[in-house]
Amino acid sequence: MTEKKELILETALKLFAERGFDTTPTSMIAKEAGVSEGLIFRHFTNKEGLMDAILAMSEERMARHVKSIVALAEPLAKIHATIELPVKLFSEEREFWKLQFSLKWQKKYRGQSYRPSGYYLELVEVITDAFRQLGYAEPEKEVLLLVMLIDGLSNQLMQQPSEAFIEQTLSFLKSKYQLDKLKS
Amino acid sequence: MTEKKELILETALKLFAERGFDTTPTSMIAKEAGVSEGLIFRHFTNKEGLMDAILAMSEERMARHVKSIVALAEPLAKIHATIELPVKLFSEEREFWKLQFSLKWQKKYRGQSYRPSGYYLELVEVITDAFRQLGYAEPEKEVLLLVMLIDGLSNQLMQQPSEAFIEQTLSFLKSKYQLDKLKS
């Protein structure tokens, strides 16, 4: 992966996340990256190839996050980490996460990288089990609820990314799940 | 409002919701509506004017829904109605709701019809009060949680719109809030 190719990828990721895929001309990506427009097509064939490269990159990053949650021993710790995942992603990989969320609403990419891929299903299974171990009556439904919460939290992060707000909300959420008892 | 103008509006709403604003050419709208392309511009000036008309229409519909929630007497009834709102909207006005959600992720329309407009703020206020009346310790935070839940639920409805799933989730959610009430 040459330096300029990498640069194109990063720039495209940022612009797609900020402005959307089809309202971002390749000319703009080239200009922003300080690169000729033709180079984009030399490296990625076409605009969609560029998006696919970004998606592949993202998939890999997500899988890594999930793996680290699954690896935790305590069921409570798993739930704790899952709640914190959106915040973690937003602080570390804001642009990517934004892009993922926007893609859900674009028909073209619905079901591609978003659709329950391996890591997502694995996470659901693991969290269901965690709830079961903690003695929740309906673990499957609890997971559904948690997924909703996480989706909603991510939306909030998009609109209101103030540090104070995030911290407040997070601790409130954790208290709901009695996660404050957890030793960090 | 002439019949064809109305038809254009409905068709555009449907197509924008399905395929997104900027991946839907005006030619397609015209064809689908069985109307000449020129007519669209005669009625709505430009493509954006068409979107604005849709948004105005939507705003009105939403305001009506909120009004009916606010009008409820019991605080618990208000909360339940709020939880049920996404489902109600999805069954009655699916296309519109879908479009609203997708718009949040398009820079152009972020902060336009989505941004906390009158009815949203009113609803938040009313629900905060409802939580307070029910004796919740931190009503403001409870509202935040509920908003998250509703966002998340809406996302779920997009991905998994099976009747059984919706009914299950909904009753689970409601039971959660009833239990909380009894606890306090």
Added chain:
DNA sequence: GTCTATACGGGGATAGAC
């Protein structure tokens, strides 16, 4: 109010030099 025909610009993509 509605249609047909057409102008115009911009965005994706290619060719070929270096």
Added chain:
DNA sequence: GTCTATCCCCGTATAGAC
């Protein structure tokens, strides 16, 4: 690997007849 120049289509928008 990278750049410059260029092509061409398609989507928005306008003009003008009916």
